[in-house]
Amino acid sequence: MTSTSTSTSTSAETTLVGTTAEVERTGATGAAKAWSDSMVLLKRNVIHGIREPIEPMLSLMIPIMMMLLLGYVFGGSITVPGSANYREFLIAGIIVMVMAYGLSNTASGMARDTEKAVYGRFRSMPMAASALVTSRALYEMIRGVVETVIVIAVGLLIGWQWHNDWGDFFSAIGILLLLRLALVWGGILLGLTVPAEAVSPIVYPLVFPLTVISSSFVAPERMPEWLGVAAEWNPITSVVNATRELWGNPGVGGDSWIVQNAQLMAVVWPLVLLVLFVPLSIRRFRRVSA
């Protein structure tokens, strides 16, 4: 069976020119065109990620290194309430750290999308402008899923497990990805606000303390009192605590309201951030693309 292609180019002259009507178009408009444009740009983002892997690798490797270092070097000397397994305690915090560091790639990616000369070409074409943001958000969520899978795999290798049912397992994943979604929109907002080179110097000094002043590595109860309160109210703490609860991993103690309602707050915090970041990002993008 042969199904040969019917299209053949004739001469150089007719290939170069021709009228607009001769070019076969999908005819998609509105939301359909916006979606198809998003998919085209998503593919571009994926190719970028595969061909230029250093930057995204770093934001994944740093937390994984931290998990191995803390787990094996300090693991013996740090005691967690209720259990002796520090490595089991660590993993939730490490995944959240990966989600948070990812913000840097999101922001620099978004900044580059709107800075580079190719952006000028995009804007001279009948492309849905929103596709630039949608494709970025989709790509960053896919990356978040892949990274979560990688950290979980490494976790399993070093002896982490979850102790509850699959429902709880996936609820925790859902909570982690909800946080990721909120941070993605934070990254989009940042990327639309500052140039790409400014992203890392802003994100890392901000995100590193945020991940440490939380329940990720030590219990807030053991911090100086004012710092402990700040750590407990850190959205990262709620997500980390909720994840540990759902996976049946050792957690931190505390009887404040915020600690007692970790699972509720693990949903509320990201939603609050989304309500803040999404409209601001859209407004910012309208201004940038005006």
Added chain:
Amino acid sequence: MTTTGTAIVAKGIRKSYGSVQALDGFDLTVTTGTVYGLLGPNGSGKTTAVKCLTTLSGFDAGSAEIAGFDVTRQPDEVRKRIGLTGQYAAVDEILNGRENLVMFGRLYGLTARAADRRADELLEHFDLVEAAKRSVVQYSGGMRRRLDLAASLIQAPEVLFLDEPTTGLDPRSRNQVWSGVRALVKAGTTVLLTTQYLEEADQLADRIAVLDNGKVIAEGTADELKSRIGGDQIDVVLRSEDDLERAAEVLRRIGGGEPQIEPDDRKISVVVSGARIAILTEAVRALDDAGIHAEDIGVRRPTLDEVFLGLTGRRAGEPELEATSS
């Protein structure tokens, strides 16, 4: 010639960047199926004009229509009908050449199959088949420009904008671009191109507008413009500096204006009109009769600088004198 529609109409466009008035009442009318040259020195507003006409930039006042659609109110209709090659190559650096063209094709609304086919055709035409699978980072400047041009032709645009399309190209690539433009126009595309070279505008454009400080200061065919400033130039380089005065005297009689003397180069230039060879022969003979030894003599098109001097009484880039009255 059946219809003589207008492909581009711009009326009184004003656009400022902070305190810089990049366009200051820019007017333009381009007939469908013709090549229009926008000629101007650095900073005169060429790129800004292209950006405004291609929906990339909004503007403060005025209006513009491309192929009958209003740039401000119907940007999507305009975008479906134009192609743009900006001053700097606007392609994705990480993707390879083919991936770029397919991506742009899809974003133009082509079906996946049409986008693939179009990419292959254009790669072929622009001599990029071998480089098609290489990442654009590895392309030379000229290859990038060619890919950029290919991208602007994906949807076979009704109106094509080229912002300094040949800057940075070697003579061979430049000729490819020129012949490409001619082929497009033959098939009915309207082309607006900007350039700093009168030579290029002269070669390609049916009409030319000279842009200065965001305004069109002269408009017409290449011949009309040249006759306004006196046409071609004869350059004479003398063997001896002592002959400068006498040679200038001789050339004044042949040329149409006051000869410009550059003593350091032992060079005299004068504007001439009429058949180029005849006038050159006349100049050679007259200098010879006067016993003046010329080291070099030639006739050439005026440079942009000289066009400027002729039109404005100042060199391109020099500030305007308030006192000068036209």
